[in-house]
Amino acid sequence: MPLATTRRTGLVDQVIEQLRLLVTSGEWPVGSRIPAEPELVDALGVGRNTVREAVRALAHAGLLEVRQGDGTFVRATSELSGAVRRLCSSELRDVLETRRALEVQAARLAALRRTDEELAALADTLRRRDEALTARDWDSMVRVDTDFHAQLVACSHNPVLIEVYAGFTEAVSASVATGVDMDNAAPCVRHVSHDALLNAVRDRDPEQAAREAGGFLDEQLDRLGMSGEA
Template identity: 60%
Template sequence: MPLATTRRAGLVDQVIEQLRDAVTQGEWPIGQRIPTEPELAGQLGVGRNTVREAVRALAHTGLLEVRQGDGTYVRATSEVSGAIRRLCGSELREVLQVRRILEVEGARLAAVSRTEEEVVELRSLLERRNAELRDGHWEDFARLDAEFHFAVVQSGHNTLLTEMYRGLTEVITASVAATSNVTPGREYLPEIGHEGLAEAIADRDADRAASEACGFLDELLARVEQDES
């Protein structure tokens, strides 16, 4: 994606938006060093101070990382993802609390409203998730685990709840990685399976589905709160 020359007012905000787009659209992948300040200033048609402010703002949100004497690197695909990469303590606890609120009711609704096709999809996601876990593909495991939970909520056919949950996709994926013992350098709980949740939904047992969703999140919350104390 070529960077366009900026002409209107609000230069810093415009530069921030263009740099953000370059990252989110894959022009600059995670781990890559972005062009230098003089290069960006030339491409965008703005002063180096404007570029510096934009980079500083995106570094503050976690999207970029400024390494003194080395350059600026892409740290995450979005500000949310960048912030949650540092999830720990009270921040992680709050994410899990929100997940508990949404996922327990989502599981209950799914057991009542799911279709046969959605049951098949839940089981397929679970199989793929478990395969990635066995193969040690940690990032794919976290992504598929989050996709499974989204599919559960989506199966409840409550549009507002689904859209609320969709907006937390990156946060939820990061919380899966942060609370999983498969993440290098982190160890919380033995790997938690979700077969019981999938089967409760398949059996249209709303109370059991809610209990399954509540149970594993309560385990995670208890461990995180223990680590905080």
């Protein structure tokens, strides 16, 4: 996605929007280093101060991270996601507790509201997740496991819950990855099965779905010394 020369009104806001679009569209993926300041100045046709102010604003919003002497990197794809990533990096327990609050209610609603098509999609995703786990393909396992939980939330048909969880996805992925021993396949990863959760959603049993959704997160919280409430 090429950068376009900006108009001479509202320059900082225009630059912020162009840079934000490059991030949210995936043109600049999370973890990548964005072009250096002189390149941005030339591409945008604005002054250094305008570029610096725009980058500073996006860094404050959590989308970018300025590393002194190393450059500026993409930190997250949205302001909410950026805030969550800061939380995730500092406190796994907080992330797991938040996941529990969101996913337990999502599972309860999914059991009541899911469609047959959504149930089939959940089953397919869970099958691919288990295949990746068996193959010790950890990157795929983390990605597909995260997709499974996002799909489950989507089955709630609650637009606010879905939107909040979408901003939380990167933290979910990070918390899933913390349970994966890339070299030895840690037992805590091996025995985590979502079959019972899927079955409860299939059987339209909201309370069992809620218990299953909270159960494996409670186990992780127990290992951190603070379990959730049933």
